Amino acid sequence: MAEKKVAKNPMKKKKKNGRLDILTKGFIRENPIFIFLLGMCPALAVTSTMETGLGMGLLVILVLTGSNVVVSLIRNLIPEQIQIPAFIVVIATFVTIVGMLTEAYAFALHQSLGIFIPLIVVNCLIMGRATSFASKNKVSDSAIDGFGMALGFTFALMLIGATREIFASGAIALGVYLPLPFEISIINTEMYLFNMDVFAGPAGGFIVIGVLLALFTAIGNYRQKKKEAERQAWIEQKKKEAAERKRKKAMESAGDAS
Amino acid sequence: MFDKIKIAGILLVVGMVAGLAIVGVHTLTEDRIEENRLAMQYEDYVSIFPDMDLTNYEEKALDQDVLTTRITAYDSDGDFLGYIFIGESASYGGTNRVLVGVDSDGRIVKVILSQTQDTANIVQNVIDILDKFEGQAFGEVDYDAPSGATQSYDSIWRVVDAVSLMIEGDPTQEAFESVFEDADSYDVLFDHEDLAFVEEFNIRDADGTILGYAYEIDVDDENTVFLVVDQDDVFKGFVPKDAVDDETQAMIEAYDDHIDTPLVDIDPDTGDILEDAINDLKPLVETTTRVDYDIVVRYKDYIEDDEVVGVTYIVRTDGYNARMIGEVTIVDDELFSFVIRSHNESADWGAIIIDDGDLQEALIDADNPEDVDVKEYTTFDATSGATQTGEAMQRIVVAALEYHNEEGGQ
Amino acid sequence: MEIVQKSAPHLRKPNANVVRMMSDVAIALSPLVIFAIVQHGMQAFWILLVSVLSMVGTEYVYYQIIDKMNGEKFRINNKSFTIYNFSVVVSGLIYGLTLGDTVPLVVVAIGGIIGVFLAKLIFGGMGQNIFNIAAFARVFVVLAFGGAIAYEAFIDADAGATALGMLAGEARLDGPINDTYSYWTMFSGIGLPGSLGETSALLILVGGLYLFLRKSFDIFVPLTYVGTVFLLSLGVMVSTDAGWWFPATHVLAGGLMFAAVYMATDPITIPTTRPGRIYFAFGLGVVTFIIRLFGNLPEGVVFAILIMNMFVPAIDYHKWARNKFTVKSATIFSLVVIVTIILTAVGVNYV
Amino acid sequence: MISPTVFFVAIVSSMLINNIVLMRFLGVCPFLGVSRKTESALGMSAAVTFVMLVASVLTYILYYLVLDPFGIEYISTIAFILVIASLVQLVEMFIKRFSQKLYKMLGIYLPLIVTNCAILGIVEINIRENYAVQYGFGAGLAVAVTSALGAALGFALVMFAFSSIRERLDAATVPESWKGVPISLVVAGIMALAFLGLGGIV
Structure with missing residues (x-):
């Protein structure tokens, strides 16, 4: 049994469900922050708490899904030469609208994100998805792609934010910035050692992302090594089988001869 | 195309x-x-008075060292809610902006630290204790400081203190106002050490003109009384600072008959501390003339063998630590003697230069005291603070000479 | 074909000399350690012990884990572990000596662990680090645990300020120090408040002299560093009429001497060429003095070391790094020095 | 008359204390992406400086002469990004036409600048700081340009230091999983930590 398992070619990917794959790939495999290093500015600037990270993520979900849909809708109407300016207009429009909505309905979030709301316009992630995916695929796929990618982005921001917040204040709060009907601490260690101011500041942001990235790279490397080992084992086995076959053939022919 | x-x-x-x-x-x-x-x-305002009507409030700029603005808050029916005082005060990282809400009963509603540049940990320490101000009545505010965030905390209580003065009023100022209606400000002149009164005040009106003088008498630990005279040294009565007990009140009332008579004509026979004060003040009033000057100067005749031979100026200035008072005697338009009458310089450094006497001599001997290099008379170890002490001494002599020359030695 | 690295990395790799150099530094530090324990009591001993142990322990555990991951067998003595050349011990000692005697031990330990991990191990260990390990650990502790340290010694200048702390902010030209501490106190360090190791200029000089005689450090770095601060404060003294206490305090009272002798001379994190080292030390002096005079913090040496560390590879950059001063570079450098002094001396009147 | 210290404070504060990369997190992408070689770091810095100065002049004028008087400040984001995008396009064409040398130096970085948040960020900050209200239109423009120049110089300073550190790190024995961006981020973190020490110098 075990041998059979090894014998499966690990290089052959099993066929995945297309839509689900588009949705989930942004989470880990093509995570915009940890794998592609897109949108590092907001990843550093708005993640001093988990909630601001979540808020930024929500805005990006709205903008990215919206712009992907619109870009995909008009992809056949826009000539090649003016693609970029037209996309910029679309994205900037969405950002402006989302910014105004935030200011009206989530004012605390708007204040804490500050300049980084208009800066969503220049987030490479959004322009990148518009040119590389939405302008080539149909509307429903583009919507799913935008949503999934932004979800991955949100996940990364929340992870960074949670790490920084727990070190900076020893607790993770929810309901301070987002217009939620409650205000609670999800985690509260109440440990004085966790009051490391530095993690709320810029230096902590860089260091936390650096450490998380190293962690992700280490996990990736470990997986790749494992995969590589599996592949090597498979090749060995194939070689062995071939040798066996050869030997058998030789023996057969030898037997025939005798 | x-x-x-x-x-x-x-x-x-x-x-x-x-x-x-x-x-x-x-x-x-x-x-x-x-x-x-x-x-x-208006977030801060609203957190003090949640019912405050943001379209209807009065804002008054306050001309003060600490407090900058007073907001009068009304609710939506137009009823008076209270005041919000905004003050600015220096702290470690920069200036702290502090808001103090006061309700119509004169109680503290809330104290808010609205702007600060101090580090988060210090701020947290301070915020924890801001709550205890809530509901306290002015006049009995408890200022107990926590260990740790000293400067941050100091900046806050300075604002609360200034509000307290504004709400409660300054008892000294009120006492003076009960005598002179126009009294607007006062300044402290001299400390007196061996006399029945401890401090001397100038009372001024809004233009800065001197209305009269007051002498603070500590009857006992609880009761303080001012002896007030006008600028012609006419007795204006004793007035209590704060409330005084019945005994002191009776002592004060015994002098009501003498009001509006010149001080020198009063000859009481009560045998209490108030009598001592009048007796101590009389010779001062008789022998000296008070003048108002940049550096406060007062002069009296310098008498030797019952003959007037010169003028003695008493000059007050700020030394390194606090007030320093000197007596400069000028005979025949020349410096004759210079004595430091009181000072607060530290015993190790500033006081050495005074006790030494070299600088006093040098100042008297110099043709022009302004040219004396004070630094030469300070020991190497004591340069910084002591230089300021020496410069204060120099200022005293120079001011006396200047005044003497201007007024022609009258 | 392009030759990228002029100062080859092997210059920075551990060699036989390192053991002698590092043990020399440890010997030079020992009078300071004894002085710290005498002056501050057992608390100083515990702080130094924890700071050294945390750094040594982190490095040991790290290399054991790395070996394990590479599939090697467990051995008690690990080949990459740098306790054998005293490098990590010296870092730990210096880090401990920059702390005040009121820092909680657990904070000391966290600073040591994070310091040696983030500033040394992930850069590839001994000889590869860009930033001074002790300086990074100290800065991290100050900024992370500002609250824990502040109340007693560092940030809130009112409560038990260090001698230099009295000169922070508004009071920077007031000079109350001589009223409190005599020159002898500031020179000998007896009774002077401050970090464990920084107070005694006398013992630091003794250590420096030892290192100089053993040729274990580049004497030009501390000379330039202290000289720059002295010249700048002299300029300010002249322009503000402050008096001799001003330069004396800046040289003697803070962590300047300690940093100049033990931290700024760390051969790994300073430039490789002689002129480069002098530019580096001059930069240290300027940054230190600017932070002290204009900044929020009373003390600037550790920040100055980190800031100048980040320009070390730039100073060493192959296109302009030279082993000797040329007439041109010497002229430009002297001009820069003069202009800096004049700017600081004039600028202090406008801030 | 506006005092010259305002300009000095503006330049020092936006260069060192509020350093655009280390403290404000703007332009982190080029900071990490174009800093492998010192030459390219310097080229990028030059391009950023140039575009940043011109963009802050243009957007400032646009905001206070067009958007503000007509009460349509809320479309400023879209207006600014269009101005920057077309400006970059123009500059690219202009340089290509007139100076091949300059084009070789800046050419490949110019397209990257449109999506560089440093430019849009500084322009937005200039408007948010209300210089025109504080100092009047003309002087406000001068202050805005000065602080943009300071920001660009700060960008160049850390780019230069960072790229030389990365060149040295390439030769170091950095553990495999820390190689590249993770160790660079930690270096940037330590740099930010060190820059915190400069707080309050102006």
Whole structure:
């Protein structure tokens, strides 16, 4: 049994469900922050708490899904030469609208994100998805792609934010910035050692992302090594089988001869 | 050509649709955004008086060292809610902006640290104790400082203290106002050590003109009384600072008959501390003339063998630590003697230069005391603070000479 | 074909000399350690012990884990572990000596662990680090645990300020120090408040002299560093009429001497060429003095070391790094020095 | 008359204390992406400086002469990004036409600048700081340009230091999983930590 398992070619990917794959790939495999290093500015600037990270993520979900849909809708109407300016207009429009909505309905979030709301316009992630995916695929796929990618982005921001917040204040709060009907601490260690101011500041942001990235790279490397080992084992086995076959053939022919 | 027009047209359409969408959302959200911005601007006010009507309040600029603004808050029915005092005071990282809310009963509603540059940990330490101000009545505010965030905390209680003075009023000022209606400010002149009164005040009106003088008498630990005279040394009565007990009140009332008689003509026979004060003051009033000068100067005749031979000036200035008072005697337009009568310099450094006497001699001997290099008379180890002590001494002599020359030694 | 690295990395790799150099530094530090324990009591001993142990322990555990991951067998003595050349011990000692005697031990330990991990191990260990390990650990502790340290010694200048702390902010030209501490106190360090190791200029000089005689450090770095601060404060003294206490305090009272002798001379994190080292030390002096005079913090040496560390590879950059001063570079450098002094001396009147 | 110290404070504060990369997190993408070689770091810095200065002049004028008087400040984001995008396009064409040398130096970085948040960020900050209200239109423009120049110089300073550190790190024995961006981020973190020490110098 075990041998059979090894014998499966690990290089052959099993066929995945297309839509689900588009949705989930942004989470880990093509995570915009940890794998592609897109949108590092907001990843550093708005993640001093988990909630601001979540808020930024929500805005990006709205903008990215919206712009992907619109870009995909008009992809056949826009000539090649003016693609970029037209996309910029679309994205900037969405950002402006989302910014105004935030200011009206989530004012605390708007204040804490500050300049980084208009800066969503220049987030490479959004322009990148518009040119590389939405302008080539149909509307429903583009919507799913935008949503999934932004979800991955949100996940990364929340992870960074949670790490920084727990070190900076020893607790993770929810309901301070987002217009939620409650205000609670999800985690509260109440440990004085966790009051490391530095993690709320810029230096902590860089260091936390650096450490998380190293962690992700280490996990990736470990997986790749494992995969590589599996592949090597498979090749060995194939070689062995071939040798066996050869030997058998030789023996057969030898037997025939005798 | 047509292609280019087409491209331009498409861009135009995209732009127009985008513009329309933005304008649409803008009209939808405009009012709410404005509301939110207002709420943020007045966030601190609202957290003190949640019912405050933000469209109807009065703002008055206060001309003070610490307090900058007073907001009078009303609720939506137009009823008076209380005051919000805004003060600014220096702390470690920069200036702290502190808001103190006072309700109509004169109690503290809330103290808010609204702007600070101190580090988060220090601020946290301070915020924890701000709550204890809540509900306290002025006059009995408990200022117990926590260990740790000293400067931050100091900056806050300075503001609360200033508000307290404004609400409660300054007892000294009120006492003076009960004698002189126009009294607007006062300044401390001299400390007196061996006399029945401890401090001497100038009382001024709003223009800065001197209305009269007051002498503070500590009857006992609890009761303080001022002896007030006008600028012609006419007795204006004793007035209590704060409330005094019945015994002291009786002592004061015994002098009511003498009000509006010149001080030198009063000859009481009560045998209490108030009598001592009058007796101590009489010779001062008789022998000296008070003048108002940049550095406060007062002069009296210098008498030797019952003969007036010169003028003695008493000059007050600020030394390194606090007030320093010197007596400069000028005979025949020349410096004759210079004595430091009182000072607060530290015993190790500043006082050495005074006790040494070298600088006094040098100042008297010099043709022009302004040219004396004070630093030469300070020991190497004691340069910094002692130099300021020496410079204060120099200022005293120079001021006396200057005044003497201007007034012609009258 | 392009030759990228002029100062080859092997120059920075551990060699036989390192053991002698590092043990020399440890010997030079020992009078300071004894002085710290005498002056501050057992608390100083515990702080130094924890700071050294945390750094040594982190490095040991790290290399054991790395070996394990590479599939090697467990051995008690690990080949990459740098306790054998005293490098990590010296870092730990210096880090401990920059702390005040009121820092909680657990904070000391966290600073040591994070310091040696983030500033040394992930850069590839001994000889590869860009930033001074002790300086990074100290800065991290100050900024992370500002609250824990502040109340007693560092940030809130009112409560038990160090001698230099009295000169922070508004009071920077007031000079109350001589009223409190005599020159002898500031020179000998007896009774002077401050970090464990920084107070005694006398013992630091003794250690520096030992290192100089053993040729274990580049004497030009501390000379330039202290000289720059002295010249700048002299300029300010002249322009503000402050008096001799001003330069004396800036040289003697803070952590300047300690940093100049033990931290700024760390051969790994300073430039490789002689002129480069002098530019580096001059930069240290300027940054230190600017932070002290204009900044929020009373003390600037550790920040200055980190800031200048980040420009070390730039100073060493192959296109302009030279082993000797040329007439041109010497002229430009002297001009820069003069202009800096004049700017600081004039600028202090406008701030 | 506005005092010259305002300009000095503006330049020092936006260069060192509020350093655009280390403290404001703007332009982190080029900071990490184009800093492998010192030459390219310097080229990028030059391009950023140039575009940043011109963009802050243009957007400032646009905002206070067009958007503000007509009460349409809320479309400023879209207006600014279009100005920057077309400006970059123009500059690219202009340089290509007139100076091949300059084009070789800046050419490949110019397209990257449109999506560089440093430019849009500084322009937005200039408007938010309300210089025109504080100092009047003309002087406000001068202050805005000065602080943009300071920001660009700060960008160049850390780019230069960072790229030389990365060149040295390439030769170091950095553990495999820390190689590249993770160790660079930690270096940037330590740099930010060190820059905190400069707080309050102006």
